Amino acid sequence: MSAATFVAVALVAAGVLLGAPGLGLVGVLALLIGAMGRVTARLGLRNVSFERLLARDRMVWGDEIPLDLVVRNAKLLPLALLVAESVVSEGVSVRGRVLDAAERPGWFAIRDAWTLAWYERVVRHLRLEGAHRGRFVLGPTRLTVADVFGRDAARTTIEGEQAYVVRPRTVPVRDRGAARAPLGRRRAPAGIFEEPTLFAGVRPYRAGDPPRRIHWRATARSNEPVSRRYDAPRAREALIALDVQTVEGPYWRRDAVEERLEDLAVAAASLARTLLRDGVATGLAAAAYTGRRERVAWLPPRAGPERLAAIADALGRMGPTASAPFNHVLGRVPRTLPPGTTVHVLTARDPGPLLGTLRRLGAGGYDVRLVLVGSDAAAAATRASAAGIAAVVASLDPDWRTASSLELVG
Numbered sequence: 330m331s332a333a334t335f336v337a338v339a340l341v342a343a344g345v346l347l348g349a350p351g352l353g354l355v356g357v358l359a360l361l362i363g364a365m366g367r368v369t370a371r372l373g374l375r376n377v378s379f380e381r382l383l384a385r386d387r388m389v390w391g392d393e394i395p396l397d398l399v400v401r402n403a404k405l406l407p408l409a410l411l412v413a414e415s416v417v418s419e420g421v422s423v424r425g426r427v428l429d430a431a432e433r434p435g436w437f438a439i440r441d442a443w444t445l446a447w448y449e450r451v452v453r454h455l456r457l458e459g460a461h462r463g464r465f466v467l468g469p470t471r472l473t474v475a476d477v478f479g480r481d482a483a484r485t486t487i488e489g490e491q492a493y494v495v496r497p498r499t500v501p502v503r504d505r506g507a508a509r510a511p512l513g514r515r516r517a518p519a520g521i522f523e524e525p526t527l528f529a530g531v532r533p534y535r536a537g538d539p540p541r542r543i544h545w546r547a548t549a550r551s552n553e554p555v556s557r558r559y560d561a562p563r564a565r566e567a568l569i570a571l572d573v574q575t576v577e578g579p580y581w582r583r584d585a586v587e588e589r590l591e592d593l594a595v596a597a598a599s600l601a602r603t604l605l606r607d608g609v610a611t612g613l614a615a616a617a618y619t620g621r622r623e624r625v626a627w628l629p630p631r632a633g634p635e636r637l638a639a640i641a642d643a644l645g646r647m648g649p650t651a652s653a654p655f656n657h658v659l660g661r662v663p664r665t666l667p668p669g670t671t672v673h674v675l676t677a678r679d680p681g682p683l684l685g686t687l688r689r690l691g692a693g694g695y696d697v698r699l700v701l702v703g704s705d706a707a708a709a710a711t712r713a714s715a716a717g718i719a720a721v722v723a724s725l726d727p728d729w730r731t732a733s734s735l736e737l738v739g
Contacts, residue, residue, distance in 0.1 A: 373474035373483040376403040379413055381467060386493040387642070388459045391730075393424065394493060396455040402445035410475040415439045416468035422460040436468070459495040462594060464620055464646045467491045496645040497594040500725070502603040504737045531555040566630040567604050568666060569640075570658055571597050571615040572676035574651045580616070585649035588728070589677040592702045594644045595729040597675055600700070601640045609671075611636060614661065616653040619646035624653055629665065659686045668694025675723070677703040684716045691718070700737070710739060 380399040388394050402408050416431045416438055428437040443451055468490050474483045531544050534554035542556045574580055575589040597613065604611040612630035619626045626643045628636070655676070662672060672695050674680075674687065680699055691697045699720040701709050706722040713720035721739040725732035 401450040422458040494645040496641040580651040
């Protein structure tokens with residue numbers, strides 16, 4: 330017999346012996362409260378289920394994912410209070426909620442409470458916000474049942490994790506330099522630029538066509554002026570080599586500039602989407618930790634929407650710390666990809682230490698294009714061009730969150 334039960338029995342006995350019904354009533358109430366607590370502790374979590382339904386495990390930055398919390402009390406005993414506390418990783422954002430710190434250091438908690446009648450099922454609808462790029466985890470859930478006075482009566486933990494990835498946003502790419510269009514090996518069905526060596530027939534003369542473009546023989550046969558038509562060039566294979574290091578110094582530094590890293594992620598995703606849309610087999614290489622066993626994220630060039638999804642996932646999972654020197658990534662290109670591949674080198678740092686490697690790639694038959702982001706990108710592009718490396722400045726104006734396009738200017 331517990332001390333509380335002993336006191337309650339004593340109160341009942343005293344009320345009977347002393348002829349004090351009020352004292353006896355207090356004792357009876359105390360016994361009932363104790364009995365209810367014991368029943369809740371023994372049966373409170375019996376036939377109680379909890380489900381966490383995540384609509385999908387991918388979204389783009391700024392998007393939302395529906396999250397349903399489903400609880401069911403499949404017994405006659407009603408529950409005065411059921412509390413579910415799900416541990417989540419840092420960066421998880423729930424619309425309309427401010428998450429509390431969890432007992433697990435560096436983690437947070439989604440807390441919800443219900444009052445359930447017998448055989449009642451309740452669904453609570455939440456929405457996870459893509460407020461940050463990255464991979465996020467919904468961890469174990471602790472269920473707590475309380476009695477009518479709010480005292481914890483029973484507790485259990487439901488193990489299991491769910492994860493989702495927030496991919497970077499993509500924007501259209503606008504290339505302002507016709508001379509920078511890479512000479513490809515296959516013809517494109519459409520494009521901004523034309524390659525004079527890829528003759529594709531004739532078209533009606535348009536005002537402004539230079540005389541050398543007029544097809545004089547076809548004009549004489551048709552008695553109407555016609556001009557030569559050319560196909561747009563398209564690279565057969567392209568690799569986006571992404572330098573995730575945003576500050577100078579050892580590659581293992583952890584003081585990355587977050588805004589620059591997001592600029593790089595949006596620029597890389599936008600370039601990949603544009604290349605794949607034009608039918609170019611595209612890959613991604615980055616010395617970054619992406620939650621995989623490999624230290625270097627290496628996706629060889631492939632075509633199709635599946636490759637875009639894989640690249641977007643890798644960029645979404647990409648952490649802020651480099652896993653190896655960037656030159657190691659560039660040094661892998663000749664060992665893995667055939668000459669003629671277009672290599673888009675995307676960096677936010679001074680490309681000076683990379684110029685030697687880039688020149689060797691160019692001499693080896695690779696079409697190297699340096700894409701620079703950041704406040705010093707214009708000066709860095711000038712220095713790279715003077716060294717014989719084709720360089721452009723990539724800008725997201727006013728910033729990566731709201732830019733309507735990725736502008737490439739050289």
